[in-house]
Amino acid sequence: MLRVILCENAARWASEAADIIAGVIREKSRPVLILPTGGTPMPVYDALAQSHADGVLSFAHTTTFNLDEYVGLEPTHQQSYRAFMERNLFQRVDIPAGNTHVPLGVAADMAAQCQQYEQALEQAGGADLAVLGIGGNGHIGFNEPGTSFASRTHVVSLDERTRRDNARFFSSLDQVPTQAVTMGLSTIQSARRILLLAQGAAKAPILRAALQGPVTESVPASILQCHGDVVAVLDLAAASQLEDLSVEWRAGLRQMA
Ligand code: GLP
Numbered sequence: 585m586l587r588v589i590l591c592e593n594a595a596r597w598a599s600e601a602a603d604i605i606a607g608v609i610r611e612k613s614r615p616v617l618i619l620p621t622g623g624t625p626m627p628v629y630d631a632l633a634q635s636h637a638d639g640v641l642s643f644a645h646t647t648t649f650n651l652d653e654y655v656g657l658e659p660t661h662q663q664s665y666r667a668f669m670e671r672n673l674f675q676r677v678d679i680p681a682g683n684t685h686v687p688l689g690v691a692a693d694m695a696a697q698c699q700q701y702e703q704a705l706e707q708a709g710g711a712d713l714a715v716l717g718i719g720g721n722g723h724i725g726f727n728e729p730g731t732s733f734a735s736r737t738h739v740v741s742l743d744e745r746t747r748r749d750n751a752r753f754f755s756s757l758d759q760v761p762t763q764a765v766t767m768g769l770s771t772i773q774s775a776r777r778i779l780l781l782a783q784g785a786a787k788a789p790i791l792r793a794a795l796q797g798p799v800t801e802s803v804p805a806s807i808l809q810c811h812g813d814v815v816a817v818l819d820l821a822a823a824s825q826l827e828d829l830s831v832e833w834r835a836g837l838r839q840m841a
Pocket of ligand 1: 651716719726
């Protein structure tokens with residue numbers, strides 16, 4: 585089932601999303617989270633770090649797995665997703681360093697690393713919650729249009745649009761890596777619960793396609809329609825092209841393409 589939580593302002597949006605994540609952390613004895621990068625989750629990480637600073641949220645027993653990483657960037661590179669996570673969340677809370685997992689963009693044997701990443705997630709008991717942003721072309725993690733719904737962690741070539749969208753974090757477009765390592769769509773779907781985050785009018789058309797259009801590998805995020813427990817926390821602009829928000833869309837009503 586897909587539930588949409590519509591938020592009237594940015595502060596409300598961040599606190600709704602953070603509350604869902606904090607709820608899973610508090611409810612489970614050993615919570616396992618899949619986490620995203622990008623501009624979207626930053627205010628949510630701020631809210632979580634604030635709850636920790638206020639003494640009402642501990643990450644001491646939480647384990648995290650990030651969705652993806654750029655191939656070719658050292659973990660210490662400012663724009664690596666490992667560095668992003670350290671800056672925006674890990675260094676601001678009490679999560680033990682050994683509990684945080686981000687794929688390594690410079691692994692000698694990428695295929696072996698992908699397998700080990702899957703195994704580590706499985707050994708941790710699978711994810712209680714996968715937190716996702718969405719790319720303008722419908723990608724989740726770095727699963728670009730055309731990626732198999734059956735995919736597990738793998739190396740991908742980035743779409744030109746994705747590289748352009750992410751160029752704002754780099755000094756120029758040619759600095760943006762051309763490849764990434766990402767959890768697959770099937771890996772993401774295996775999370776027990778999914779929290780999809782989006783804000784802003786630029787995401788409205790792709791949200792409409794992903795959440796209410798046909799389930800198709802050309803819109804990777806449309807696979808979420810087949811998950812049993814998805815909550816999308818959206819602002820009014822991001823949700824502006826969704827139809828009939830009073831209706832709950834139920835997984836299983838649509839056949840996978
Ligand atoms: C990146 C990440 C995705 C993220 C997407 C959207 O490419 N790999 O996980 O969801 O971009 O980014 P933003 O939140 O900055 O719009």
